[in-house]
Amino acid sequence: MRLKLARVMSTHASCLLRQNCYWRIFDRGPSLSRGYCYKNRTNPDVAPSGIHNVQSIRAKWAEHFKYRNVPEAEVSAELIVAHVLGSKTLAGIASWQIVSKSKIDRINELCALRLRRIPVQYVIKEWDFRDLVLEMQPPVLIPRPETEELITHIGNYQTIQDLSPPRRILEIGCGSGAVIISLAKEYPESFCMGLDQCAVACELTRRNAMKHDTALSVKNIEFNDTTVEGEEVFQSKYDMIVSNPPYVPTIDLESLSPEILQYEDVAGALDGGQEGLDVIKSILRNASRILTSDGLLWLEVDSTHPEAIKKLVEDNSHWNMKYIKTCKDFMNKSRFCLLSSNTV
Known part of the structure; x- marks a missing residue:
């Protein structure tokens, strides 16, 4: 009863998850990142205004997840951003690609759920098992x-x-x-x-x-x-x-x-x-x-x-x-x- 990613994701996201043992039942998650400050942020739980490209949105959310002690911050941010952009991972998406405001809003909504420690599979409402994409x-x-x-x-x-x-x-x-x-x-x-x-x-x-x-x-x-x-x-x-x-x-x-x-x-x-x-x-x-x-x-x-x-x-x-x-x-x-x- 334990853990995975499927073949579509195996070359990238699966490797990330397995290397970091995200699905180990007794994993307590990564430690807090050091030196990150939100002094100038009125609402840290949204992507900052003026950030419109894929890499910047992913990086800022990964950083915030680390700050909030959310396990597998990098992977969580990548999977959520990729999901909103209609992909499994960001491997085939240009990092400089501009993201529309509606998609940024949706990314913020889903990332806010992840901040509540809702598993990313429940956040994106699907997960891969072998060659199957299953509803979660x-x-x-x-x-x-x-x-x-x-x-x-x-x-x-x-x-x-x-x-x-x-x-x-x-x-x-x-x-x-x-x-x-x-x-x-x-x-x-x-x-x-x-x-x-x-x-x-x-x-x-x-x-x-x-x-x-x-x-x-x-x-x-x-x-x-x-x-x-x-x-x-x-x-x-x-x-x-x-x-x-x-x-x-x-x-x-x-x-x-x-x-x-x-x-x-x-x-x-x-x-x-x-x-x-x-x-x-x-x-x-x-x-x-x-x-x-x-x-x-x-x-x-x-x-x-x-x-x-x-x-x-x-x-x-x-x-x-x-x-x-x-x-x-x-x-x-x-x-x-x-x-x-x-x-x-």
Whole structure:
């Protein structure tokens, strides 16, 4: 459940974000810039009058973000200015290009939102995930770059093992729809189902699926022992289950940045209980009941969790799950767990 940018942005903005670890959940952001003074500014939260070119507007807002201790000031300013100018980044826009007053006013409006520590994805109301441009809406969790790699690991494993495309795919906790829509694109003949306990997330997934002309089903259902027993959606078997469940230990939630604490769904999408394993355990307990005999379970988890998950499966053989492998993310951290149903 962590972080990214897509291919359109990967050559520039993605590099900036990844180098600065903007999406790391425990990143506190950059320190205050030194020596900057607003003594002569009547309203520092707008671009100064007389500044009309792209570079000057971007630079002034980046400087002000730093002064106000907004994380990733340079990247935030660039993405907002580029968005208003109809681009992903400023890479293809001349720095001396004159910006109209109406666009400057719009840049000021959006930057004022960023000053309130609203995540830039919510400010510009979209974000890239692989080759998808997805609508973003609070409090639905913003897709993190690591999650893009989950799709890559799934594809690589299917290819290396020479597996047939999964006929039925279930995502537990679909959020914005980034993962289930990507899988539906990869496997167009598969039946794809996304579940989320948040109604706003379900509606957002539906809109993003429609935007990308993707057929899938979405249900507003919380995954737990009771719903697995009673809900119709779990009465059919799935060849693959994918989940990026809440996995942050409750005690660590207070360390999250204001962007996350104030605007993302902390209780529903991040809080994983005392050890960060509450929802993960629920999935492990019930997975074999809704997987085919050789079905696969892919989990994105905290880097400290794979060994704990492996031991849980070994100590609870009645769960009928087999641990297959751990995959690393781009930071070389153990991020993804692959398990299979161990039923006869």
